[in-house]
Amino acid sequence: MVRYRVRGGNALRGTAFIQGAKNAVLPMIGAALLAAKGRTVLRNVPIIEDVRRAVELAEAIGAKVELHEAERTLVIDASRLTSPVLPAEIARRFRGSVLFVPALLHRLGEAVIEGVGGCNLGSRNLDFHYLGYKRLGAAVEEEDTVIRVKSGGFTGAKLYLDTPSHTGTENLIMAAALGRGTTVIENAALEPEVLDVIEMLTRMGAKISGGGTGFITVEGVEELQAVEHTVMPDRLDAGVFAMAAAITGGEVNLVGADLDHLGVVRYKLEQMAVEFADHGAVLHVRRDRPLRPINVITDTYPGFATDLQSPIMTVACLADGASYIHERIFDGRFALASELNKMGADIEVTENRAVVHGATPLKGTQVTAHDLRSGIALVLAGLAAEGETVIESGYLIDRGHSYLAERMQALGADVVQEISPS
Ligand SMILES: CC(=O)N[C@H]1[C@@H](OP(=O)(O)OP(=O)(O)OC[C@H]2O[C@@H](n3ccc(=O)[nH]c3=O)[C@H](O)[C@@H]2O)O[C@H](CO)[C@@H](O)[C@@H]1O
Ligand SMILES: C=C(OP(=O)(O)O)C(=O)O
The missing domain is CATH 3.65.10.10 (Enolpyruvate transferase domain)
Structure with missing residues (x-):
């Protein structure tokens, strides 16, 4: 206690x-898992419990992660992901677990979400995420409390958010970044953390335009590289x-x-x-x-x-x-x-x-x-x-x-x- x-x-x-931003570093850890080769280095990492949980979750799906606390640096090697399951005992302890889904879909073709945590603030729906994945070509199945998303590769589409969801915008950008063709996301979030994530993804090789305008266009690319990035x-x-x-x-x-x-x-x-x-x-x-x-x-x-x-x-x-x-x-x-x-x-x-x-x-x-x-x-x-x-x-x-x-x-x-x- x-x-x-x-x-x-x-x-x-x-x-x-x-400190470095919690709501930027968590999607960046998710983004690092998109890189099938090399090691990602994140600097100015806040030493908070959500980052510790994100490290445990990344390790649970097969990534090798080093958290160098004194240096506030994370080194992430996602060259081998081994399990599509985001285990409940870790994933239910923080909201950022939802940001691991796009990488699992791209890398393993499947994500099994046993639960997503985060602050208890009333309804915290994820329908925009799942509807977006479906419009990009994924299948979403719900069995009791477990959600299974399967994708044989995403195809670009026109997406919109009823309200500009923060993690929803980040997840749909990551899903579209390695898809085929062009995706447009209307009513996208404008938060500075979303722009910082776009900056990191762009450095990784993603083609994203319109960050900060509410109208984001993503041209899918074949692969993304591991990079070094300093968290805002x-x-x-x-x-x-x-x-x-x-x-x-x-x-x-x-x-x-x-x-x-x-x-x-x-x-x-x-x-x-x-x-x-x-x-x-x-x-x-x-x-x-x-x-x-x-x-x-x-x-x-x-x-x-x-x-x-x-x-x-x-x-x-x-x-x-x-x-x-x-x-x-x-x-x-x-x-x-x-x-x-x-x-x-x-x-x-x-x-x-x-x-x-x-x-x-x-x-x-x-x-x-x-x-x-x-x-x-x-x-x-x-x-x-x-x-x-x-x-x-x-x-x-x-x-x-x-x-x-x-x-x-x-x-x-x-x-x-x-x-x-x-
Ligand atoms: C890890 C992270 O970045 N957390 C932040 C993120 O949470 P998070 O990304 O979960 O917040 P969202 O912007 O998605 O949610 C805001 C509202 O939209 C609703 N909604 C959202 C998605 C969806 O698919 N359907 C739906 O109805 C939610 O129920 C909520 O009422 O943004 C919140 C709003 O700025 C912040 O309080 C959190 O600190
Ligand atoms: C709501 C918050 O966080 P999370 O989305 O991670 O639960 C918060 O940071 O206040």
């Missing part, structure tokens, strides 16, 4: 190093550290954070009284005026990232007045509200809308992380609370944030990770 203990009261000051910085990790400075009235330098990647999140934080100054590759963040309340509507990029909705809910607790939050991406992403209420917050939730009545002082207590971002949002609450906040399960936080306690301590926060037998 992993738990975090946080003692509040310190304004964060100093320098934090922003994690905009969600950067957003969390910016909010940690904001909630404590601190001042931090975020090395590697890219202000443009924050999209609307930047403007919402500015409206709350957070100041940003871009010094090249270092983002300076401070807050020294009272926090103002905010209206947030989550959306796909460049709208307000749903993954930062929980953290900003915590910050809103300390703003004087009512903040309104409308969650539009997931239908079950407000489990945080009742945990914050245990700490003294006053949050009302009606379906996918929340009203945060601030400012309410927060008091440390034992709280539950229901998912990765509600977990990190509770760490933020702990930083601003009186007394000690204990958050379980810390594993969920470690799924997406690397060396959290160490990086928070470097800013003067009292955050400790505790590991005990469960």
Whole structure:
């Protein structure tokens, strides 16, 4: 059992190093498995539990993978894949497991999906993925909880997504990249991580155009080569550290954070009284005026990232007045509200809308992380609370944030990770 203990009261000051992006490295591991020869090298890899699970899953299907933690580097040799089965005990522990399907289809002609995990946020459908594979020529069979996809090679087609699914876009690009002919994907995701994956695939030899326009064209090629690629910085990790400075009235330098990647999140934080100054590759963040309340509507990029909705809910607790939050991406992403209420917050939730009545002082207590971002949002609450906040399960936080306690301590926060037998 992993738990975090946080003692509040310190304004964060100093320098934090922003990790590589979880939501870019996971599809990149999937992309590395498309290369039948050579070794892929991924740099700036975040040392998070989801990456550890992805390494285990890649090994379970036959790849040879080395995770060099100190160097934040992955070396992947996918020259021999041996099993099409994505075993439930690993695949159900993270969402990124779904990104291994295209490589299995290209390399082994079959993928057996015993389960896909990820944060529990309400419905997390995969119909766009399966419908897309079918339009490219695959057969999809469902037997109880197991899904079997078979393909004797993909043929280009016109695809569309009802909404711009992040992993759906990445998977259909990877499926089309080694197909025959031209595929067009309409209403494709615009997230910076998707563009970084396209950059890596292009370096591997894929022919992809229209990234970032919502209208992607893929010309299939015969093979893809193993390459070296540096994972982009994690905009969600950067957003969390910016909010940690904001909630404590601190001042931090975020090395590697890219202000443009924050999209609307930047403007919402500015409206709350957070100041940003871009010094090249270092983002300076401070807050020294009272926090103002905010209206947030989550959306796909460049709208307000749903993954930062929980953290900003915590910050809103300390703003004087009512903040309104409308969650539009997931239908079950407000489990945080009742945990914050245990700490003294006053949050009302009606379906996918929340009203945060601030400012309410927060008091440390034992709280539950229901998912990765509600977990990190509770760490933020702990930083601003009186007394000690204990958050379980810390594993969920470690799924997406690397060396959290160490990086928070470097800013003067009292955050400790505790590991005990469960
Ligand atoms: C590993 C990864 O990259 N995870 C991110 C990815 O998740 P993920 O790729 O799973 O999120 P999607 O963009 O696919 O899902 C968003 C919404 O679309 C719906 N949908 C999606 C696919 C589909 O086939 N059918 C369907 O109905 C889902 O139920 C959900 O309500 O994007 C999310 C939204 O930005 C982020 O919160 C996650 O951090
Ligand atoms: C929802 C998230 O992740 P995943 O899709 O990996 O569950 C997240 O990162 O907040």
